[in-house]
Amino acid sequence: xxxxxxxxxxxxxxxxxxxxxxxxxxxxxxxxxxxxxxxxxxxxxxxxxxxxxxxxxxxxxxxxxxxxxxxxxxxxxxxxxxxxxxxxxxxxxxxxxxxxxxxxxxxxxxxxxxxxxxxxxxxxxxxxxxxxxxxxxxxxxxxxxxxxxxxxxxxxxxxxxxxxxxxxxxxxxxxxxxxxxxxxxxxxxxxxxxxxxxxxxxxxxxxxxxxxxxxxxxxxxxxxxxxxxxxxxxxxxxxxxxxxxxxxxxxxxxxxxxxxxxxxxxxxxxxxxxxxxxxxxxxxxxxxxxxxxxxxxxxxxxxxxxxxxxxxxxxxxxxxxxxxxxxxxxxxxxxxxxxxxxxxxxxxxxxxxxxxxxxxxxxxxxxxxxxxxxxxxxxxxxxxxxxxxxxxxxxx
Amino acid sequence: xxxxxxxxxxxxxxxxxxxxxxxxxxxxxxxxxxxxxxxxxxxxxxxxxxxxxxxxxxxxxxxxxxxxxxxxxxxxxxxxxxxxxxxxxxxxxxxxxxxxxxxxxxxxxxxxxxxxxxxxxxxxxxxxxxxxxxxxxxxxxxxxxxxxxxxxxxxxxxxxxxxxxx
Numbered sequence: 001x002x003x004x005x006x007x008x009x010x011x012x013x014x015x016x017x018x019x020x021x022x023x024x025x026x027x028x029x030x031x032x033x034x035x036x037x038x039x040x041x042x043x044x045x046x047x048x049x050x051x052x053x054x055x056x057x058x059x060x061x062x063x064x065x066x067x068x069x070x071x072x073x074x075x076x077x078x079x080x081x082x083x084x085x086x087x088x089x090x091x092x093x094x095x096x097x098x099x100x101x102x103x104x105x106x107x108x109x110x111x112x113x114x115x116x117x118x119x120x121x122x123x124x125x126x127x128x129x130x131x132x133x134x135x136x137x138x139x140x141x142x143x144x145x146x147x148x149x150x151x152x153x154x155x156x157x158x159x160x161x162x163x164x165x166x167x168x169x170x171x172x173x174x175x176x177x178x179x180x181x182x183x184x185x186x187x188x189x190x191x192x193x194x195x196x197x198x199x200x201x202x203x204x205x206x207x208x209x210x211x212x213x214x215x216x217x218x219x220x221x222x223x224x225x226x227x228x229x230x231x232x233x234x235x236x237x238x239x240x241x242x243x244x245x246x247x248x249x250x251x252x253x254x255x256x257x258x259x260x261x262x263x264x265x266x267x268x269x270x271x272x273x274x275x276x277x278x279x280x281x282x283x284x285x286x287x288x289x290x291x292x293x294x295x296x297x298x299x300x301x302x303x304x305x306x307x308x309x310x311x312x313x314x315x316x317x318x319x320x321x322x323x324x325x326x327x328x329x330x331x332x333x334x335x336x337x338x339x340x341x342x343x344x345x346x347x348x349x350x351x352x353x354x355x356x357x358x359x360x361x362x363x364x365x366x367x368x369x370x371x372x373x374x375x376x377x378x379x380x381x382x383x384x385x386x387x388x389x390x391x392x393x394x395x396x
Numbered sequence: 397x398x399x400x401x402x403x404x405x406x407x408x409x410x411x412x413x414x415x416x417x418x419x420x421x422x423x424x425x426x427x428x429x430x431x432x433x434x435x436x437x438x439x440x441x442x443x444x445x446x447x448x449x450x451x452x453x454x455x456x457x458x459x460x461x462x463x464x465x466x467x468x469x470x471x472x473x474x475x476x477x478x479x480x481x482x483x484x485x486x487x488x489x490x491x492x493x494x495x496x497x498x499x500x501x502x503x504x505x506x507x508x509x510x511x512x513x514x515x516x517x518x519x520x521x522x523x524x525x526x527x528x529x530x531x532x533x534x535x536x537x538x539x540x541x542x543x544x545x546x547x548x549x550x551x552x553x554x555x556x557x558x559x560x561x562x
């Protein structure tokens with residue numbers, strides 16, 4: 001562990017800055033002011049990151065599809081989000097005539113508020129967590145579960161068949177994959193023995209030789225992480241699970257009838273949910289803010305956290321550019337017939353891992369169980385499918 | 397009892413009343429959600445983090461969604477012409493008041509039976525977990541069995557529907 005004062009200052013620079021700023025106030029106001037300052041930073045930082053991500057996403061998708069992407073506004077098109085922001089602010093806010101105005105108005109607000117709340121418990125660096133809750137993980141899932149209702153409110157209040165269908169699809173999908181998301185995180189809780197996210201990071205922040213003790217580097221952790229990643233993709237309605245807003249089928253899904261800034265809020269909420277769920281995955285399986293190799297600890301912890309989150313975002317974009325969309329029945333079958341049993345098995349393997357004690361035996365046993373189950377379930381699931389050359393009746 | 401408590405109580409009761417009195421079924425469901433949220437915040441105000449968050453996760457994240465889904469799938473979202481209030485609302489009111497009176501009486505009695513606690517008990521999530529798999533393991537298992545039976549029952553009902561057209 002690095003101990004030089006420069007390192008500590010760089011690592012804790014935001015904490016030091018906050019304390020310095022709050023120091024100008026009378027002592028009685030300081031704790032409240034510190035919290036308000038952190039909230040302001042979270043509320044500004046993540047939308048900024050969202051703006052950057054939209055450019056990178058459009059550029060990356062362009063690259064994958066062999067075209068340039070946005071390149072007119074500013075150098076390399078990097079001012080595109082500013083133009084988009086001004087556009088969405090100045091556009092007319094249309095509420096359909098037969099829409100349920102109050103619910104139509106409340107839906108985007110409640111979505112964005114709930115998503116912002118998720119960031120309150122994420123440790124973004126050493127000592128950098130807004131509220132270090134005893135039940136932090138539970139808080140995160142409680143908040144992400146309440147976004148489903150906003151999606152439903154948006155779809156139902158618009159009085160539009162596309163919106164309603166999109167909302168139904170979105171809610172069904174989110175409920176199905178939420179089970180997997182929760183259960184795959186439970187494995188981490190079983191090993192750490194705590195629901196507090198800072199404790200979970202601290203438990204992974206040690207090294208054997210130069211290699212870290214991240215949970216992804218254990219058999220149960222790898223299986224859990226894969227399940228978590230699949231469920232997180234479905235939970236954020238990203239491709240290949242983007243059925244709720246598949247534009248070729250449903251125009252834009254539950255936010256078809258939204259325009260102007262309300263639409264921008266939905267867009268923002270979607271990307272913020274992506275950041276939050278990547279942040280949670282990073283915290284649970286990828287060691288949070290800890291460095292990937294022991295001699296890299298001189299780089300500040302917050303850089304590691306945000307690099308890991310942005311790497312996950314990159315994978316999201318990559319998958320969007322390369323994978324086709326699933327069908328509704330495939331989606332549900334995959335969730336309930338493959339992901340859920342496999343996650344339950346992973347829980348049992350985790351328990352086995354916990355009680356087998358140190359040694360190489362538990363590595364062999366849990367890897368064998370998980371690999372065997374993966375192969376067998378894959379074989380059984382695909383038994384009825386017919387692979388090989390296909391004949392298309394109308395395309396010959 | 398402070399201002400926050402009264403605000404939350406007003407929110408909860410308001411949500412509950414709206415759920416009963418509003419005409420549109422989906423509005424009623426959303427009002428129920430407000431009542432659930434108020435209850436969760438009351439738990440949080442009492443420093444019961446686990447209960448509060450579990451309330452949000454289970455009731456807002458699952459039960460409310462289940463209610464709106466049921467409403468939409470059964471075409472109940474269309475407004476009936478002859479009013480939404482049942483003719484026997486008075487009987488319902490009496491039964492509800494009776495249940496409330498019994499529950500209130502039980503709560504007030506328990507305050508007399510138990511010694512007054514002055515210090516706030518510090519219960520962590522860890523303690524709740526230990527208690528759930530220790531002292532209360534039998535009730536937990538019974539609830540789990542009941543829920544599994546309910547799930548299997550639901551699956552059987554759904555399967556029956558599917559095979560009928562053949």
